[in-house]
Amino acid sequence: MNAPIDNTQRRRGRRQLIFLASLFFVPLLVAFWLYYGGSGWRPAGGTNKGDLISPAVPLPSVSLVQPDDTHTPADFLQGKWTIAYLGDGACDERCRKALYLSRQTWISLNKDMDRVQRVFLATGPRVDTQFVAAQHVDLLVALVGDDADSQALLAKFPAFDGVAPTAAGRLYLIDPLGNLVLSYSAAAPDKALLTDVKKLLRLSHIG
Numbered sequence: 001m002n003a004p005i006d007n008t009q010r011r012r013g014r015r016q017l018i019f020l021a022s023l024f025f026v027p028l029l030v031a032f033w034l035y036y037g038g039s040g041w042r043p044a045g046g047t048n049k050g051d052l053i054s055p056a057v058p059l060p061s062v063s064l065v066q067p068d069d070t071h072t073p074a075d076f077l078q079g080k081w082t083i084a085y086l087g088d089g090a091c092d093e094r095c096r097k098a099l100y101l102s103r104q105t106w107i108s109l110n111k112d113m114d115r116v117q118r119v120f121l122a123t124g125p126r127v128d129t130q131f132v133a134a135q136h137v138d139l140l141v142a143l144v145g146d147d148a149d150s151q152a153l154l155a156k157f158p159a160f161d162g163v164a165p166t167a168a169g170r171l172y173l174i175d176p177l178g179n180l181v182l183s184y185s186a187a188a189p190d191k192a193l194l195t196d197v198k199k200l201l202r203l204s205h206i207g
Helices: 002-036 093-108 110-115 129-135 148-154 190-203
Strands: 051-058 081-088 116-123 140-143 171-174 179-184
Touching: 081 093, 081 190, 093 110, 093 116, 093 129, 093 171, 093 190, 110 116, 110 190, 171 190, 179 190
Parallel strands: 081 116, 116 140
Antiparallel strands: 051 179, 081 171, 171 179
């Protein structure tokens, strides 16, 4: 006689448990879908300090020439977080300031330095190799020329405010899967890059 009552109570208990779980998980799933899914929605005033590239742009695997005529591995923009500068290899004052900022940001990461690399995607006919050797010994320099690989890579960089990426003097943040995720103009606060990189390293389980 007690079995039907016990089964009813069990079913009622299960329904209550499912209801309570849904109160927690459904809003979480909706928020996750809105932020990472195909809706394209982002909350206003996001916590990132740079310009978010949304959706993230996958970069092609390419092998580029280096100043010493060797080639980079095809996956040189993968495996680590990458702080990249795209600009003329002669490296004017704006370029030097950007590379200095990227170096100081990298040094400030302390124990996480090994998770991040710095790359100079250099356009133009020449690279100031003396400056790079003297000031940026850890910097990987890759030449962006007229070859197919270079142009395939360059085509993935977005223009901001109608300025071509080769003329914008911007720093870019690339995730360990080779996706462009953030960009920083020359006018961005100096701490913006460091703040974002630290946060991403803390949250990331890759790279």
